[in-house]
Amino acid sequence: MRIEEHPILNFKRGKKIRFFFNDQEVEGFEGETIAAALHAAGVKSLSHSIENHRPRGLFCAIGNCSSCLMEVNEEPNVRICVEELKDGMKVKTQKGKGDIL
Amino acid sequence: MLESTGIPTQQDIDGVFPSEERMAKGPVVIVECYQNIPCNPCYTACNTGAIKEFVDINDLPNVDHSLCNGCSLCVSNCPGLAIMVIDITFSEEEALIKLPYEFLPLPTVNQVVKGLDRGGQPVCDARVVKVINSKALDKTPIVSIAVEKQYAKAVRNIRMGE
Amino acid sequence: MKPVEILVVGGGPAGLCAAIQAAEMGSKVLVVDRNRALGGQLIKQTHMFFGSEKQYASTRGFDIAQILLDKIDQMENIEVMTNTTVLGLFEDGVATLEKDGKYIKVKPKAIVVGTGASEKTLAFPNNDLPGIYGAGAVQTLMNEYGIKPGNKVLMIGAGNIGLIVSYQLMQAGVQVEAIVEASPTIGGYLVHASKIRRMGVPIYTKYSIKEAIGTEAVEKAVIWQLDDKWQGISGTEKELEVDIICISVGLSPLSELLWQAGCEMKYLPELSGYVPARDENLQTSVKGIFVAGDVSGVEEASSAMVEGYLAGMSAAAYLGYSLYNTKELREDLLQQLNSLRHGPVGERINKGIASILIQSEAAASTEA
Numbered sequence: 001m002r003i004e005e006h007p008i009l010n011f012k013r014g015k016k017i018r019f020f021f022n023d024q025e026v027e028g029f030e031g032e033t034i035a036a037a038l039h040a041a042g043v044k045s046l047s048h049s050i051e052n053h054r055p056r057g058l059f060c061a062i063g064n065c066s067s068c069l070m071e072v073n074e075e076p077n078v079r080i081c082v083e084e085l086k087d088g089m090k091v092k093t094q095k096g097k098g099d100i101l
Numbered sequence: 102m103l104e105s106t107g108i109p110t111q112q113d114i115d116g117v118f119p120s121e122e123r124m125a126k127g128p129v130v131i132v133e134c135y136q137n138i139p140c141n142p143c144y145t146a147c148n149t150g151a152i153k154e155f156v157d158i159n160d161l162p163n164v165d166h167s168l169c170n171g172c173s174l175c176v177s178n179c180p181g182l183a184i185m186v187i188d189i190t191f192s193e194e195e196a197l198i199k200l201p202y203e204f205l206p207l208p209t210v211n212q213v214v215k216g217l218d219r220g221g222q223p224v225c226d227a228r229v230v231k232v233i234n235s236k237a238l239d240k241t242p243i244v245s246i247a248v249e250k251q252y253a254k255a256v257r258n259i260r261m262g263e
Numbered sequence: 264m265k266p267v268e269i270l271v272v273g274g275g276p277a278g279l280c281a282a283i284q285a286a287e288m289g290s291k292v293l294v295v296d297r298n299r300a301l302g303g304q305l306i307k308q309t310h311m312f313f314g315s316e317k318q319y320a321s322t323r324g325f326d327i328a329q330i331l332l333d334k335i336d337q338m339e340n341i342e343v344m345t346n347t348t349v350l351g352l353f354e355d356g357v358a359t360l361e362k363d364g365k366y367i368k369v370k371p372k373a374i375v376v377g378t379g380a381s382e383k384t385l386a387f388p389n390n391d392l393p394g395i396y397g398a399g400a401v402q403t404l405m406n407e408y409g410i411k412p413g414n415k416v417l418m419i420g421a422g423n424i425g426l427i428v429s430y431q432l433m434q435a436g437v438q439v440e441a442i443v444e445a446s447p448t449i450g451g452y453l454v455h456a457s458k459i460r461r462m463g464v465p466i467y468t469k470y471s472i473k474e475a476i477g478t479e480a481v482e483k484a485v486i487w488q489l490d491d492k493w494q495g496i497s498g499t500e501k502e503l504e505v506d507i508i509c510i511s512v513g514l515s516p517l518s519e520l521l522w523q524a525g526c527e528m529k530y531l532p533e534l535s536g537y538v539p540a541r542d543e544n545l546q547t548s549v550k551g552i553f554v555a556g557d558v559s560g561v562e563e564a565s566s567a568m569v570e571g572y573l574a575g576m577s578a579a580a581y582l583g584y585s586l587y588n589t590k591e592l593r594e595d596l597l598q599q600l601n602s603l604r605h606g607p608v609g610e611r612i613n614k615g616i617a618s619i620l621i622q623s624e625a626a627a628s629t630e631a
Contacts, residue, residue, distance in 0.1 A: 001411040003435050007205045008240050008309040008323065011409035036408035044393040044480050055479055057393025061400035063297065064381045064517075067391075081400075084299065104448040105468045107421075107456030136453045137606045139565070140313040142321035158315055159606030178321045180311035181454025204434060221463025239323070241311075258461040 002040050017087040034080035034091055035061065035068055046070055046080065050096055070094050103135055108219045114254065119166035128171020128188035128197070132162045134181065146178035173199050177241035187253055196253035197230060202244045207232055208261055216248050216256035225252045227259055267293045269578050270358055270371035272349045272520060275303020276564045277377035277556025279331040280571030281578070285375070286338045288579035288586055293369070294341060295360060297348040301335070302328035303379060304399065305564060307406040309434070310427055313452070314565035317599055324564065325406075352376075352524040352552070373551045373578040376521055377571060380514035380535070380557035385419060388474040394481030398428040398511035405435045413507035417484045418442040419472055423451035423563075425511035429459050432509075440503045443470040443486050445493060473500060475508055484508050514561045521558070524549055533615030534560030542621040543597070544577035545570060553578050562612055569599045 003011065014030030021043060028037030035058055038046065045055040046068045059067040063082040072078040073090050076098020080091065102110045119129050130151065132143060137159045144152045144162065151169035152162055171186045182201045191197035208214050208229045216227035227246040234242040248256050269285050271278045274296035282292045294301065308324020319327045335341050347362040352374065360367040382397035384390065394413060398420070404410045416437055418429045421444035429439045442459070447469050449456045456466060469489050476483040488499035515536035522528060527540040527548035538560045539547045546553050555574035556567035573596045580589065604612050 001413075003405065003409045003411055005205050006409070007203050007434050009325075009406060009409070013409070032408050036404060036410055039404060039412070040408075040410045046393070049391065054391055055393050056391060057480065058396060058400055058404075059384070060382060060397050061403040065397075081403075082298070103453055103457075107449055107453060107460040107466050109457065133457070134454065138313060138452050138454075138608060139315075139603045139606055140320060141315050142311075145316055145321070157605055158602045159609075178311075179454075180313050180321055181452060182458050183454045217461060217463065219457065219461050221461050260463075 001042065017085065019085060019087070019089040019091060021091050022093055028085045030085070030087075032085055034070070034072065034078075034083050034085050034089070037085050038080070038091070047094055069098070071098060109133060109135060114219075117164075118254065123166045124187070124189045127190050128186050128199075129166050130164065130169045130171065130173075130175060131185050131187055132164050132175075132179075133183045133185075134162050134179075137161065140180060142178045142180060143175045143184060146175045148172065148174060171199075173243055176201050176243055177238040182241070185257070189250060189253055191247060194249060195228075195247040196250045197245055197247055198227075198253065198256055199243050199245045200258065201241045202259065203241055206261070207234065207242055208244060208259065212261070214246070215260045216246065216252060217258040217260055218255050219257045221258065223260065224255050225249060227256065229259075264357070265293075265367060265369045267291070267369045267371040268582060269293070269373045269375065269575075270295065270349075270369060271375045271377065271575075272358075273303065273377040273379055273556075273558075274298070274301035274343070274345070275377060275379050275556060275567070276305050276327075276331070277379070277558075277567040277571035277574070278303070278375065279328075279335060280568045281375040281377060281553075281555050281575030282341050283331065283334050283338070284572040284575030285579040285584075286341045286575075288576065288584040288589070290340065290579045290582055290584050292341045292575075293344065293371070294335070295344045295347045295349055297346070299345055301332055301343060301345060304402075305331075307399075307402040308427075308564070309406055309431055312565060313563070314603060315599075318565035318568055318603070320565070327568075349520060352520050354525060356551075373553065373581050374524075375553045375555060375571075375574045375578050376558055377554070377556045377567075377574070378517040378520060378558045380516050380561050382510070383513045383515055385472070385510050385512050387472050389477065390475060392475050392477050392481050393479070394477070394506055395475060395508045395510065398424050398509050401507070401509050402428055402431065405431060411435055411437055413505075414438060415440050415503075415505045416507040416509055417472070417486070417503050417505045418509045418511060420444060420511035420513070421446075421449045421451055421456065421466055421468070422511060422513065423455060424514075425509075426451040426455035426459060428509060428511060429464065430455065430462075433459075433462055433464075437507070439464045440505050441486070442466045443472060444468045445471045445489055471495065472508065481506055481508055514557060516558045516561060518558055521547065521552070521554065524552055526552060529619050531560070531615045531619060533611045534619075536561070538615075538619065540619045540621050544580075545574040546577055546581070546621075548621060551578075551581060553581075560612065560615055563603070566600060566603050566612075569596055569603065572596050573600070
């Protein structure tokens with residue numbers, strides 16, 4: 001779901017990198033956020049509500065709403081909509097509130 | 102009506118069209134700006150003095166159609182894409198309409214596209230005569246289409262394919 | 264503690280202009296932004312701006328951001344810290360910053376807060392399903408990262424953001440099924456609405472969303488007509504097959520820092536939420552704290568830029584800096600704001616500001 005041609009914008013994408021989403025290898029580009037890369041890979045369900053375990057996705061995409069908290073390299077509660085993607089990153093769906101390190 | 106639909110009424114449209122006399126003299130600008138908003142680039146872009154200086158930036162554009170030569174500089178400078186140029190004298194049967202078009206793919210010359218009205222409904226076929234996408238237009242290309250004269254006032258957009 | 268003259272919180276249109284103006288007057292400025300790059304929401308705006316030449320009318324938003332960033336780059340007395348969040352503004356004048364998990368304390372002599380606004384959400388059944396986004400989120404995905412949020416969208420809200428994002432969705436190749444607007448009239452500029460209508464997209468006024476349908480993500484949306492009391496009318500439901508629902512029902516000022524700093528705040532619907540009392544120079548009730556842009560009342564980016572210049576000028580003047588023509592520049596900025604707010608759309612804004620304006624000492628002394 002990446003836009004290749006746009007009437008107004010030219011997208012300059014960084015180097016292609018790999019990361020892991022729930023142990024599955026996924027491709028992304030340097031310079032984008034984890035959320036952007038997951039979205040491009042078709043992953044929309046990012047977290048679950050704590051009591052009713054309802055799926056949650058991206059809402060604000062600029063770090064305001066906390067709807068996208070995930071576990072990144074074993075650190076829970078990372079706002080993946082503003083966290084830059086790095087090569088080899090391990091991104092996981094978080095269980096509950098996440099364990100305190 | 103326009104406030105609830107986004108589509109100008111026939112009365113709105115008639116109000117911004119120049120006289121038939123002026124239309125008969127060749128290319129002329131149609132400024133479809135119906136709302137008082139703070140904006141004046143059409144005046145800034147105009148070299149012929151046809152679009153008058155704004156007393157209040159929220160005024161509607163004040164156009165002297167007699168001074169307009171249809172140069173189209175204002176067409177791609179209008180942030181609301183509310184301006185087009187019509188040349189009713191283009192040929193015996195056809196009128197030429199110059200429209201801003203910010204979508205891909207761009208049509209090509211001689212391609213036959215659908216002429217759409219202000220509600221996006223197809224009203225006639227339109228033949229693409231020219232496509233300008235120069236740097237000066239800053240990504241608001243101007244597409245010139247020829248339509249049968251009777252549709253000159255109805256067509257406001259194009260659609261490809263079908 | 265890091266010595267700072269003027270701290271600008273937020274590097275969007277307001278903050279950037281504040282920094283430029285304050286630095287031009289000779290003060291040292293630190294611009295702090297929590298994002299990786301400056302520019303705020305400007306960098307995602309692909310449409311041409313309204314206003315006049317002074318506010319870069321007819322230039323696209325992301326190009327305006329570049330013009331401002333180039334200016335910032337050239338000014339030696341502006342320091343920029345990105346990826347840095349201002350966590351607190353304290354009574355003793357200390358501001359705490361966080362960067363890469365480390366705390367930094369600064370004690371600025373003046374502060375310009377230009378934190379902007381956040382998107383409001385809307386209550387309806389299943390509004391938490393993945394695929395339901397704020398309109399700004401869709402802009403971020405499409406225009407910053409070049410990613411399509413989905414294939415078919417329902418847009419809720421026909422204000423400027425709803426209309427602009429709908430058009431941008433179409434430019435990105437996404438089909439807009441419909442725009443619904445609860446009011447009887449379109450709130451955004453009608454030229455934006457007309458652009459969308461002539462692409463064949465319907466705008467339903469006096470309509471809202473009844474519910475979203477889906478299990479793991481949005482599969483459908485049900486819209487319905489509203490009566491004069493804004494209640495849904497049974498039997499008017501329409502089901503739309505969409506995989507995106509975009510919410511664009513307004514913004515609310517991000518004013519937490521102002522609350523914490525002890526600024527006098529007031530709820531003003533005209534300005535979209537709790538906003539700070541301020542004088543004509545954009546100084547709040549706390550001396551040395553200035554505001555600009557959406558945090559002081561949600562408006563267009565053009566006025567945010569002008570407010571930014573004014574707040575930057577006021578902050579620099581507060582510290583004793585001036586230019587030979589400060590007075591003329593100030594008059595010009597006030598005049599620009601005045602003309603941007605002179606139309607029917609600006610009436611509300613003016614009404615809001617009037618009810619929270621602090622009489623400045625200068626103004627009070629002229630009256631006396």
